[in-house]
Amino acid sequence: MAEGHAVHGMAARVRQLVGQTGRSSGPVTEVFDPAVVDGSAVAGAEAHGKHLLVHLGESRWSGHFHLGMHGRVSVRRHRRALGEDGLPRTDPPVPEGLAWRFLTGAFLLEVTRPTVCELLDAEGLAALHARLGPDPLRDDADPEVAVSRLHRSRRALGVLLLDQGVVSGIGNVYRAELLWRARIDPHSPGRAVPPEALQTLWQDAIDLMTVGLGAGWIVTDPGQLTDARDLLTRGEPVPRWPKRYAVYLRRGRPCPRCGETVRAERMGLQTAYWCPGCQVLHS
Numbered sequence: 001m002a003e004g005h006a007v008h009g010m011a012a013r014v015r016q017l018v019g020q021t022g023r024s025s026g027p028v029t030e031v032f033d034p035a036v037v038d039g040s041a042v043a044g045a046e047a048h049g050k051h052l053l054v055h056l057g058e059s060r061w062s063g064h065f066h067l068g069m070h071g072r073v074s075v076r077r078h079r080r081a082l083g084e085d086g087l088p089r090t091d092p093p094v095p096e097g098l099a100w101r102f103l104t105g106a107f108l109l110e111v112t113r114p115t116v117c118e119l120l121d122a123e124g125l126a127a128l129h130a131r132l133g134p135d136p137l138r139d140d141a142d143p144e145v146a147v148s149r150l151h152r153s154r155r156a157l158g159v160l161l162l163d164q165g166v167v168s169g170i171g172n173v174y175r176a177e178l179l180w181r182a183r184i185d186p187h188s189p190g191r192a193v194p195p196e197a198l199q200t201l202w203q204d205a206i207d208l209m210t211v212g213l214g215a216g217w218i219v220t221d222p223g224q225l226t227d228a229r230d231l232l233t234r235g236e237p238v239p240r241w242p243k244r245y246a247v248y249l250r251r252g253r254p255c256p257r258c259g260e261t262v263r264a265e266r267m268g269l270q271t272a273y274w275c276p277g278c279q280v281l282h283s
Contacts (some may be wrong), residue, residue, distance in 0.1 A: 001041055001065050001169035002051055002071075002171075003048060003050070003134060003167020003169065003170070003172075003173060003174055003207045003209075003218065004047065004049050004068050004135060004136070004137060004168060004170065004171070004209060005137065005210075005211075005212035005218070006054050006212075007047040007049070007050050007051065007067070007083045007188040008047040008137050008169075008213050008235075009216060010045075010047065010052055010073045010075075011045040011052055011053075011117035011215055011220050012045075013048040013075040014042070014045035014052075014054055014073070014075055014109060015042075015044065015045050016075060017045075017075070017102070017104060017106075017109060018042050018043065018044060018045075018055050018256065019041055019042070019043045020042055020076060020104040020105070020106060020107065021039060021057075021087060021104065022039075022040070022041070022042070022087065022088070022092070022102045022103050022104035022109075022135070023037040023038060023039075023042065023087050023088055023101075023102070023103045023104075023142065024036075024037045024039075024040065024069075024101070025091065025099070025100075025101045025103070026099055026100040026101055026111075027039075027098070027099065028187070029117070030137065030223065031081065031117075031118035031119065031279070032063075032099070032100070032117050032118050032119055033119070033165045034043060034100060034101075036059070036061060037056045037057075037059055037061055037063070038145060038221050039085075039087060040056040040057035040059050040061075041056070041057040041058075041202075042055070042056060042057070042102070042104075043047040043056060043057050043058075043131075046136070047137070047169075048128070048129060048132050048135055048138065048168055048169075049132050049133070049135050049139075049164050049168025049169040049262050050066060050164065050168070050169060050171070050234060051065070051066050051128065051132065051140070051168075052063065052064075052065045052067070052073065052130075053065075053067075053120075053125070053277065054109075056259050060121050060122060061119045061121060061123075062119070062120050062125050063100060063117075063118075063119060063120075063199075064116060064117075064119070064120045064124075064125075064128065065099075065100075065111050065114045065116060066114060066115050066116035067113075067114050067115065068114065068115030068116075068270075069113035070097075070113045071111070071112065071113045071117075072111070072112045072113060073109070073110070073111050074109070074111075074112070075107060075108070075109050076108055076109045077107060077108075078103070078106075078107060078108035079094065079104060079105060079106055080116070080216050083228055086102065087105075087174070088103045088105055091103060092108065095112055095266050096109060097113035098110060098111075098112050098162070099110040099111045099112060099113065099114050099117040100117060106256060109231055109262055113279065117214050126239070131165060132165065132168045133145075133146065133149060133163070133165055133166045133167040133168045134146040134168065135150075135168040135169045135171060136167070136169055136170070136202065136205040136206040136209050137169060137206070137209050137210065137213060141166070142143040143199065143203075146166075146198075146202050147195055147198045147199050147202060149166045149167070149188055150166065150167070150190045150193070150198050150201075150207075151181060151191055151198055152189055152190070152191060153166070153190040153191060154189050154190070155188050155189065155190060156186060156188065156189060156190075157179065157184060157186055157187075157188050157189070157193060157222065158175060158186025158248065158268070158272045158274075159177075159201040159267060159268045160190050161174075161175045161178070162267075162268050162269070162270065163193070167202075167205075169209065170205060170209075170232075172218075172248070172270045172271070172272075173218050173245070173248050174208065174209065174218070174220075174235065175272065176205055176245070176246075176247050176248040176272065176273040176274065177208070177218075177220040177245060177246060177248055178201060178205055178208065178248045179201075179279060180247045180255075180257075180274065180275060180279060181204055181220075181246070182197060182200065182204065183278055183279055183280055184201070184279055184280060185274060185276070185279040185281040185282070186267060186272045186279075186282055187281055188268075188280075188281055188282035189282070189283065191280040192283050193282045194282075205241070208220060208225075209280050211228050211229060211232065213239065213240035214226050214228070214232040216238070216240075217238075217240055217243075218243070219236065219238070219247075220244075220245060220246065222246035224244060225239055226262070246275075247262045247273040247274055247275055248273050249273065250262045250273060251263065251273060253277035255277055255278060257275070257278050258275065258277040259277070260275050260276055260277025260278065261276075262274070263275070263276055
């Protein structure tokens with residue numbers, strides 16, 4: 001499943017279409033009729049956690065997409081001849097699993113196999129934002145709200161970090177690596193972890209996910225983080241180096257910090273990874 005930084009990257013690519021009018025097509029469902037926004041122009045795109053929102057022109061609609069495990073968003077240059085109405089004349093072949101296509105004279109946007117594909121009006125959009133937790137990559141995220149939601153709960157912190165109603169955008173990789181970096185056992189109840197530690201955790205999430213957004217992939221290794229930040233500061237692309245994680249997918253292997261054997265168990269809907277040697281259990 002795409003983590004939040006990846007969805008923010010998708011939104012940035014969709015924003016290449018801002019101001020362009022296009023043909024809207026795809027399967028009609030109870031919650032999504034592509035004809036409703038046919039001939040609209042893209043007004044903007046944003047991400048909130050793992051949710052992608054495409055705002056369409058002067059219409060009152062926004063496309064809302066959640067990609068789940070297998071969804072994909074593709075944006076590529078695809079010039080087409082325009083008719084008298086200024087819209088592309090022909091459509092390219094339909095890919096398997098197509099949910100929505102928006103074709104302009106310069107770009108082709110396709111969403112395939114999402115778990116959510118719907119049109120939201122202003123009220124629906126506001127309701128979506130209200131039910132999602134603060135997103136470390138959004139400028140409107142309130143760190144006090146994030147820390148408060150984590151600290152007032154009796155649930156395990158490892159569960160809370162994946163609850164998109166508590167905080168948005170953190171997935172299984174970031175959960176494992178953030179908690180290892182913070183030296184916090186994922187079984188620690190949120191209310192048992194000092195607010196100062198949660199504030200540090202939140203700031204680290206911002207830092208790691210910002211690098212991930214710029215690099216286009218999750219970077220958590222200290223050496224790679226330093227190199228990636230240097231490249232991003234210079235405006236240069238970050239290569240896809242071999243992935244190096246401290247605990248994620250490293251069950252049974254030694255912790256790079258203390259040497260204790262990394263453990264793993266099901267926590268929520270996904271497997272949590274942690275080091276029992278150096279990640280403290282707060283209770």
